[in-house]
Amino acid sequence: MADDQGSAPSVPKSVIEVTAFMPEARRDPHPPLKALRENCPVMRDEMAKAWFLTRYGDVRTTVNDRSFIRHPLNAEEGSISRQLVDEENPRRTSILFMDNPDHARVRPPLAKAFYARINKMKDQIEAIVDETIEAAPASGVFDLMEEIAVPIPVTVIARILGVDEERLADFRDWSEAVILGLNPVRTPEETERMMAGGAALEAYFAELMERRREAPADDLITDMVQLQASGDAPLSDDEVRINLQALLVGGNLTTTDLIGNGVWLFLTHPEQLAALKADPGLASQAVEEVLRFEAPVSATSRIAEADKPVAGCPVKEHQVVFCSLASANRDAETFEAPDTFDITQKRASHVAFGGGPHICIGAPLARMEARRVYQKLFERYPDMKLPEQDIAWRALPFFRGIETLLVEV
Ligand code: HEM
Numbered sequence: 001m002a003d004d005q006g007s008a009p010s011v012p013k014s015v016i017e018v019t020a021f022m023p024e025a026r027r028d029p030h031p032p033l034k035a036l037r038e039n040c041p042v043m044r045d046e047m048a049k050a051w052f053l054t055r056y057g058d059v060r061t062t063v064n065d066r067s068f069i070r071h072p073l074n075a076e077e078g079s080i081s082r083q084l085v086d087e088e089n090p091r092r093t094s095i096l097f098m099d100n101p102d103h104a105r106v107r108p109p110l111a112k113a114f115y116a117r118i119n120k121m122k123d124q125i126e127a128i129v130d131e132t133i134e135a136a137p138a139s140g141v142f143d144l145m146e147e148i149a150v151p152i153p154v155t156v157i158a159r160i161l162g163v164d165e166e167r168l169a170d171f172r173d174w175s176e177a178v179i180l181g182l183n184p185v186r187t188p189e190e191t192e193r194m195m196a197g198g199a200a201l202e203a204y205f206a207e208l209m210e211r212r213r214e215a216p217a218d219d220l221i222t223d224m225v226q227l228q229a230s231g232d233a234p235l236s237d238d239e240v241r242i243n244l245q246a247l248l249v250g251g252n253l254t255t256t257d258l259i260g261n262g263v264w265l266f267l268t269h270p271e272q273l274a275a276l277k278a279d280p281g282l283a284s285q286a287v288e289e290v291l292r293f294e295a296p297v298s299a300t301s302r303i304a305e306a307d308k309p310v311a312g313c314p315v316k317e318h319q320v321v322f323c324s325l326a327s328a329n330r331d332a333e334t335f336e337a338p339d340t341f342d343i344t345q346k347r348a349s350h351v352a353f354g355g356g357p358h359i360c361i362g363a364p365l366a367r368m369e370a371r372r373v374y375q376k377l378f379e380r381y382p383d384m385k386l387p388e389q390d391i392a393w394r395a396l397p398f399f400r401g402i403e404t405l406l407v408e409v
Contacts, residue, residue: 009031009032009034009035010035011032011035011036011039011040012032012035012036012043013043013045014045014047014048015043015045015048015050015052015080015322016045016047016048016397017032018032018033018036018052018324019298019397019398020298020393020394020395020396020397020398020399020400021185021395021397026393026394026395027393029298029326029400030326030330030339033054033324033326033327033330034327034330036052036054036324036327037054037055037327037330037331041053041054041055041058041311042058042310042311042312042313044313048079048080049075049076049077049078049079049080049319049320050079050080050081050301050319050320050321050322051310051313051315051319051320051321051322052321052322052324053310053311053321053322053323053324053328054324054327054328054331055311055327055328055331055333056328056329056331056333056334056335056351057331057333057334058310058311058323058328059323059324059325059327059328059351060328060351060355061311062302062310062311062321062323063300063302063323063351063354063355063356063358063359064355064356065302065356066356066357067305067306067308068302068303068304068305068321069099069302069303069304069305070096070097070098070099070103070301070302070303070358071091071093071097071098071099071303072084072085072097072303073085073090073091074099074303074305074318075303075318075319075320076316076318076319076320079319079320080320081301081303081320084097092238092242093242094242094243094245094246094249094250095107095110095243095246095358095361096246096250096358103357103358104357105234105235106235106239106243107357107361109224109227109232109233109235110224110233110235110243110361111361113220113223113224113227113233114160114220114247114361114365115364116223117160117219117220117223118160118364118365118368121159121160122368124159125156125159125160125365125368125369125372126368126372128152128155128156128159129152129156129369129372129373129376130372130376132147132148132151132152132155133148133373133376133377133380134380135147136148136380137409138409139409140408140409141387141406141407141408141409142406142407142409143404143405143406143407144260144263144405144406144407145256145260145402145403145404145405146404148259148373148377149256149257149259149260149263149373149405150256151172152255152256152259152369152373153251153252153255153256153259153366153369154171154172154175154248154252155168156365156369157247157248157251157252158171158172159219160219160220160247160365161208161219161220161221161244161247162208162212162217162218162219162220162221162222163208167204170200170204171201171204173197174197174198174200174201174204175197175201175248175252176197177193177194177196177197177198177200177201178194178197178198178201178245178248178249179248179249179252179253180193180194180197181194181198181249182249182253182396182399183396185395201245201248202241202245205221205241205244205245206237206241208221209221209224209225209237209240209241212225213225213229220244221244224240224244225240228240247361247362250360250361250362251362251365251366253296253396253399253401254296254297254362254366254399255296255362255365255366255369255370256401257296257394257399257400257401257402258287258290258291258296258366258369258370259369259370259373260401260402260405261290261294261296261400261401261402262286262287262290262370262373262374263373263374263377263405263407264386264391264402264405265290265293265294265341266374266378267384267385267386267407268386269341272286272341272342272343272344273378275343275344276343276374276378277378277382280375280379282343282344283371283374283375284367284371285343285344285346286343286371286374287367287370287371287374288347288349288350289341289342289343289345289347290370291329291350291352291353292329292330292335292347292350292352293329293330293341294326294400295325295326295329295350295351295352295400296352296399296400296401297325297352297354297398297399297400298324298325298326298398298399298400299322299323299324299325299326299398300322300323300325300354300358301320301321301322301323302320302321302323303318303319303320303321304316304317304318304319304321305317323351323354325350325351325352325354326400328350328351329350329351329352334348335347335348381407381409383409384407384408384409385407385408385409386405386406386407386408387406387407387408389404389406391405392404
């Protein structure tokens with residue numbers, strides 16, 4: 001039906017068609033997502049062996065539903081989720097894929113220590129943002145991703161964790177290497193780099209934990225080893241290390257993309273930028289609108305532990321249910337004029353950070369960094385413009401971010 005309407009896209013038949021693997025969806029995933037939302041809001045993809053939900057109400061209900069589980073080993077044979085399992089050690093995982101009782105044991109002490117750290121370090125975090133923006137070129141054309149959006153999150157997390165200043169460059173290299181793990185179509189060289197980076201990072205974290213036990217410092221690694229020693233956090237060394245590492249993998253690229261997507265949106269919507277400049281108090285609402293409009297993580301997933309109806313469809317035990325966060329955030333049932341980027345409206349809450357027991361643990365940090373960037377960047381560069389360029393979106397499935405964003409100042 002949609003085909004007869006001229007410009008309306010045909011309704012996708014597979015999950016892959018709406019991911020950044022496909023050049024058209026990479027450029028703009030929203031038309032095919034809209035077609036699904038309107039014509040096939042609960043799609044079963046037999047190739048990917050997954051269900052795919054696109055309506056806000058269904059996505060919200062599903063991410064919040066505590067009867068679902070997460071670990072990909074529990075997904076049905078042949079499901080694309082199974083590719084996320086570490087083949088050498090399939091049960092080893094951070095909280096991202098942990099189920100209860102482990103998730104309920106590991107996440108609360110980690111979250112408590114992490115949030116206390118962020119609050120304590122707010123001024124330092126904002127100073128890193130300011131210094132990075134100050135250090136960018138004073139005039140000419142530069143790549144905003146390279147100069148600002150990439151370095152800020154990794155420098156911030158390094159400072160929170162307690163990485164030695166002289167190891168910061170190595171730490172950045174290793175972090176970049178482990179993020180290659182998010183790309184299922186890596187070259188053999190990339191896989192090698194990823195493995196080497198992961199091993200170096202693991203060894204460095206183990207060393208830091210040992211050193212902090214002997215000589216405590218003012219950082220998250222010290223917080224975690226002290227919690228362990230006090231018996232308040234019944235976590236093994238491996239669990240502490242894997243979950244601290246997860247803060248890197250989960251937080252770096254995503255926050256980079258929140259910064260990059262936001263700057264691109266402001267520069268392509270000058271009236272919105274003018275509104276922000278006129279009232280910098282809008283920065284927090286602006287962060288929420290960027291998260292809604294171009295969610296850096298476009299989907300999350302859940303696995304059914306037993307047969308159950310989901311959005312009126314018969315989902316079987318072990319089947320995977322993908323929740324399109326990008327689509328839910330543009331659902332006209334929930335958001336008025338959903339395809340309009342408008343930082344001046346107070347809108348319903350988006351689902352860019354997922355929801356329920358697995359809701360993003362890094363949301364407060366990502367918000368803090370992005371808010372400061374949006375405030376400071378346009379203060380330093382009041383005349384920033386976008387020079388002519390083809391915007392290249394990253395080809396990582398389930399992520400939405402820009403590779404290179406040239407800006408003129
Ligand atoms: C704009 C930035 C970010 C976005 C869009 C984002 C998005 C997400 C999403 C969608 C999930 C899955 C939630 C679910 O399934 O319900 C998640 C989980 C997670 N995120 Fe983030 N994230 C961001 C930043 C961060 C940061 C800064 C950190 C850490 C420093 C982080 C660490 C994690 C971790 C550890 C999880 C797993 C939580 C769990 O399963 O209990 N994220 N994130």
